[in-house]
Amino acid sequence: xxxxxxxxxxxxxKSGTSVKIECRSLDFQATTxxxxxxxxxxxxxxxxxxxxxxxxxxxxxxEKDKFLINHASLTLSTLTVTSAHPEDSSFYIxxxxxxxxxxxxxxxxxxxxxxx
Amino acid sequence: GNSVTQMEGPVTLxxxxxLTINCTYTATGYPSxxxxxxxxxxxxxxxxxxxxxxxxxxxxxxxxxxxxxTTSFHLEKGSVQVSDSAVYFCAxxxxxxxxxxxxxxxxxxxxxxxx
Numbered sequence: 001x002x003x004x005x006x007x008x009x010x011x012x013x014k015s016g017t018s019v020k021i022e023c024r025s026l027d028f029q030a031t032t033x034x035x036x037x038x039x040x041x042x043x044x045x046x047x048x049x050x051x052x053x054x055x056x057x058x059x060x061x062x063e064k065d066k067f068l069i070n071h072a073s074l075t076l077s078t079l080t081v082t083s084a085h086p087e088d089s090s091f092y093i094x095x096x097x098x099x100x101x102x103x104x105x106x107x108x109x110x111x112x113x114x115x116x
Numbered sequence: 117g118n119s120v121t122q123m124e125g126p127v128t129l130x131x132x133x134x135l136t137i138n139c140t141y142t143a144t145g146y147p148s149x150x151x152x153x154x155x156x157x158x159x160x161x162x163x164x165x166x167x168x169x170x171x172x173x174x175x176x177x178x179x180x181x182x183x184x185x186t187t188s189f190h191l192e193k194g195s196v197q198v199s200d201s202a203v204y205f206c207a208x209x210x211x212x213x214x215x216x217x218x219x220x221x222x223x224x225x226x227x228x229x230x231x
Contacts, residue, residue, distance in 0.1 A: 006159070034218040043205065043223045044160075093159055095219065103148040103167040105209060105219050110159035 002028045004096050006108025013084055013115055021079045021111045023094030029074040030096035038091040050077040084115040118143045122206045122222035129196055130230050137191040137225045139206035148209040149182050149189040150219070155202045201229045
């Protein structure tokens with residue numbers, strides 16, 4: 001099946017610094033990738049939809065200047081958390097859709113971000 | 117808009133018990149339906165899916181049938197094991213966005229199986 005690789009799997013950073021999370025589709029091309037955030041013991045909330053070659057579409061309430069998304073190629077999307085603060089600590093998960101398999105989405109392993 | 121409602125847990129069962137986790141949805145068109153499982157500290161794994169009405173998804177002893185008339189996709193397993201302890205998410209993938217839609221998730225059900 002299709003594989004989505006997310007890196008790093010966990011990261012600890014100091015408050016005020018920026019952190020970049022990568023999401024790669026390893027064996028398929030993904031024109032659209034999705035970024036989700038999951039708080040402890042809660043469901044996944046869609047943050048933004050990342051489109052290759054164009055600006056991301058952010059969900060209501062998500063700060064686009066804080067969560068920078070770049071979809072540089074058909075196999076790579078990045079999420080940068082800028083000027084991170086402790087309230088940004090969360091589990092971030094990316095997902096990608098393969099146009100060849102339109103009825104499914106594939107998930108990365110997730111990134112545990114802790115801001116201290 | 118699309119929405120998914122699933123029973124909230126935690127659900128605690130004894131090993132070999134019968135499991136049902138209810139899931140209902142609201143969506144336009146003909147969505148695809150999924151169950152994902154998340155083990156502690158890990159990402160999501162697809163457990164099973166169904167892409168059209170009356171389809172039955174099955175995997176690892178789990179089953180769910182896409183019921184359009186009741187807009188439901190209940191997850192069942194005949195005999196649960198301790199290793200099934202995890203959080204289960206029901207999810208929906210809409211068809212109205214031309215392939216650009218993200219998944220809509222239920223809130224998740226924490227399943228605890230006791231030996």
